[in-house]
Amino acid sequence: MTTVAIAGSTGLTGSNILSTLSNVSNVNTIHAFARRDLPAGAKLTAIVSTDSATWAARYPSDAQLFFSALGTTRAAAGGVEGQRKVDHDLALELAKAAKAAGTRAYVLISSSGASSTSPLAYPKMKGELEEAVKALNFDHTVILRPGLIVGERAEARAFEVVLRKTAIFMGGVGGNRFKDFWAQDVDVIAKAAVRAGMDCIEGKEVEKVKLLSQSDIVQLGRTEWKA
Helix, strand or coil, X not given: CEEEEEXXXXXXXXXXXXXXXXXXXXXXXXXXXXXXXXXXXXXXXXXXXXXXXXXXXXCCCCCCXXXXXXXXXXXXXXXXHXXXXXXXXXXXXXXXXXXXXXXXXXXXXXXXXXXXXXXXXHHHHHHHHHHHHHHCCCCEEEEECCCEEECCCCCCCHHHHHHHHHHHHHHHHHCHHHCCCCEEEHHHHHHHHHHHHHHHHCCCCCCCEEEECHHHHHHHHHHCCCC
């Protein structure tokens, strides 16, 4: 049986990872970091604090597998630096806490185009985080790079709403092949993350660092998905 931890559990992708984990029979305990109360669950141990600076110190010592789905928008964070504090600094701080606690496998929800050499702030930040967590030398590090994430967000920018509706329309008219190469359903991303992480713990993954592209995510999270 596997004990997992997750950060970003109230966000779009993180909440889907949480619900997916709840239905995986080999998972018995889920430690979930959150700023607000989470719905009760038989496997759930919520780590709730509005002060995320305290989260790393509360990282569970028994977690074998950690999912990082932290993320905010520039607007919600009040600018690029505020976004970096969440998407990079907090994420890295928790990754370091996971490594120190003996967590074996780390799964990161990154972004398509992530690169530490990018001239753009967001993909550069994501790329720098990827490099930093790889350097921590977990037994296994899995990085997912989804494209546009299709799902209903509590807060969404106008252009994102248009893009998501376009992706949904294209999927409805022409089937998934018309959107899978640039936009992925959030439940597919969550399932791919969970399957990839569990494969590491169950000894089915031999690669130390595994990068999942958009096509890999679709294959693992939809085509080959098994709970």
